Amino acid sequence: MSISNDNYDRQELNDICKAILQQQGIRCYFCEVIGKRWSFMAGDENIIAAPHRYMLDSKLGIIADKKIMNLDKYTENL
Amino acid sequence: MSNLSPADWKKQVIRQDEIDKYLTNGKDFIDEQQIMAELAIGKNPDKQQVRDIMQKSLAINRLDPTETAMLMHVNDPELLKEMRQTGLEIKRKVYDNRIVFFAPLYCSNLCVNNCAYCGFKCENNQEKRRILTMDEIRQETEAVVAEGHKRLIMVYGEHPSSDADYMVKSIKTAYEITKKAKNGEGNIRRVNINAAPMSTKDLKKLWEAGIGTYQVFQETYDKKTYSQVHPPSTLKGDYRWRLYALHRAMDAGIDDVAIGALFGLYDWRFEVMGLLHHTMDLEKQFGIGPHTISFPRLMPASGSPISENSPYLVNDNDFLKLVTVLRLSVPYTGMIVTARESAELRRKAILCGCTQTDASTKIGIGGYTDALKELDSYEAARQQEDEQQFMLGDTRSLDEVVRELAEMGMITSFCTAGYRCGRTGEKIMGMLKHCVEGKFCKLNAVLTYREFLEDYASAETKAVGEKIIEEEIRQIKSQPYFQKNTELMNNFWKEYELIKGGKRDVYI
DSSP states (O other): OOOOOTTSOHHHHHHHHHHHHHHHOOOEEEEEEETTEEEEEEEOTTOSOOOEEEEOSSSEEEEESSOOSSHHHHHTTO | OOOSOHHHHHHHHOOTHHHHTTOBTTBOSOOHHHHHHHHHTTSSOOHHHHHHHHHHHHTTOOOOHHHHHHHHTOOOHHHHHHHHHHHHHHHHHHHTTEEEEEEEEEOBOOOSOOOTTOTTOTTOTTSOOOBOOHHHHHHHHHHHHHHTOOEEEEEOOSSGGGSHHHHHHHHHHHHHOEEEOSSSEEEOOEEEEEOOOOOHHHHHHHHHTTOSOEEOOOBOOOHHHHHHHSOTTSGGGOHHHHHTHHHHHHHTTOOOEEEEBOBTSSOHHHHHHHHHHHHHHHHHHHSOOOSEEEOOBOOOBTTBTHHHHOTTOOOHHHHHHHHHHHHHHSTTSEEEOOTTSOHHHHHHHHTTTOOEEEOSOOOSTTHHHHHHHTTTSHHHHSOOGGGOSSOOSOOOOHHHHHHHHHHTTOEEEOOOHHHHTTOOHHHHHHHHHTTOHHHHHHHHHHHHHHHHHHHTOOHHHHHHHHHHHHHHHHHHHHOHHHHHOHHHHHHHHHHHHHHHTTOOSOOO
16 A cells, blocks of 8 residues: 555656656656645655755646756656 | 534444455454563563664664563663663754744534543533634634744544534635734744544545644553543544544545554553554555654543543653653654643653654633733633643743753754655655754754744843854754755755845745
8 A cells, every 4th residue: 555646647757757867867756735735746755955846737846956957848748 | 514413423424444444354453462462571671682772773773562662671770861862862863953843723622522531521511612713713823823833733623513624624724824023924834633533535635735744642552441431432432443544644645644642541561562553554554654653641631530540640750761762662753742741841851852842832722812812811821621621731932942942952943844845754754764854854943943033032032042053053064964965055054044134934
C-alpha cells in the first residue's frame, strides 16, 4: 500500500524529473498543492535547497533547485 | 453540519471494510501476549547492552520492541542520565536546537461518547455545551494570531454537529484570518487537526481543506482497559475503528499523521510498546512512521473520578523516563509535550528531546476570546472547569514561554516551511532520518524567530531573543554544511533581510 493521489501517475512524474535532471542537470520534485500545503508526490527525494517553485495547474506544483527551462515541454501531456 | 440525530449518526460512521482491509490474517497489530513477552525480556539489562542501544538510536535507527523494553527496565540513575542526554543529542541531530510552538483551538465540546476520563463525556451534566460559529472561530483565530502563533491544532468533539463538513468550514475560516502586528501582519500557516476517527471519504475532505497533521490518540492500547473506559455501545467503544484511523488517513492522502496515548489509564510501559507497534505498523503498511508522538497524562477533569484515582497514574519520574524511551525508540519523529504539564516538568521533558509544545493555551470553548474580554479581571486567570476537557498545568503566555526557552539557550520556531515546500510524508521522513531536515529547521527557526521578535515580543523577551538569534547565526556561519551550500545561504540572508524590512512569511 502507498499514499496515492488518484489524478496523477507517480511513475510518469518520476520520469519527468529524471528527464529534467538528465537534460538540464536540475533536480526537482512534484507536489500536490492544496491551499498553503505543498505535499511531496514524486521525484527527487534528496534535494537540499529548492528555491524555485512552479504551479502547473490548480493542484500540481514542481519545486526545483535551479530555474527549469522550457518546463511546458516536459509537462504538456500531464 | 449533519442534521442526523446522534443515534442515527453513530450507525453510519463506522465502516467495517475500512478496518478489515488493514488486518493481517484477521488480527490487528496489538498482540497483548507478544507485548507482555517483549516487556519480560531484558529485565536488569546489561549496561553495555543499553549503551549499544543508545548508539543505534543516535544513528537514527528506530529501535525494536525488545530494545525499547530494555530501556524501560533501566533504573540506574547514571544510565538514566545518559539516556536523557542521548535523547537531547538525538533531538538536536534531527531537529536542531529549536522547539516548534502551536496553539490548540477547541471548536466544540458536544460529544456522543461517554469516556470515563473526559470532561466532554455526554453524561457530564456539569459541562456547558457549545460549538463555535464561524464568526467565533474567526475571533478565536484572531486572538491566537495576535499572540504570534502560526500553527493551530483544531480540536473537535465527536458529534454530528461537528462532522467533517463543519471541520472543513472551520479550517478554511482559520486559514483566511490575517491580523496586523507591530511591524507586519500575522496569519495561521498550518492547521493541524485532532478529531475522532472517520471514514476515508471524510478524511479526503479534510485533506482537500489543506490540513497539516491529522492526530488521533488511541488513549490506551490495552483492549480490556479500552472497553472499560470507552463503553462498547458508544462510537469510541470500537477499538479497531480508532486503531486504524491513521491508516485510513494515509489512504486518504494525509501523509503526516500523529499518534498518542493517554498515560494513566493503563501501565505506562505497555502504552509505550503500543505506540511503538503502531509506529511499526504504519512503517510496514505505508513506509512512513508517525509525524509526531504525544504522551498526555491523565489530568483532573470535571465529572470524571477516574481522572483522579486511576491506579495507573504516572508519576513525574516515570513520565520523564517514558518520554526519554520514546525519544530513543523512534528517533526520527517529532515529540509533543503540552501545557497539561507544569512549567517545571515541561522544561525537563524538553531536555529529554521533545520537539514541540504549546503556550498561551486556552482549552475552554471560545477560551481565547473570553480571556481577552475579561483581561483585567480575576476570571481571566481562572480556568473554566465546566467548559474544559481537563485542567492545564501551565497557563503562561507565549511571550513568557518563548523567553524562558531563550534563557535555556533554545530557539522557538514558528516554522511551517516543510509543509509548504513538499517536505512532508516520505520525503520529510527521509530527510529526518538522514539529519538533513534539521538544517532547514535551523534556518527557518531563525527566520520565524526574527518575525516574532519584530512583531510580538515584549521588550524583555526581545532582549534575550536577540542574543539567541546572534548565537544561532554564529553557529550557522561556522558549520561546514552551510559554508558549502552557498546558494542556500544566499537565499537565507536575502530572506532574513526581507523580514527585517517588513516582509512576512518567507522560508527556505
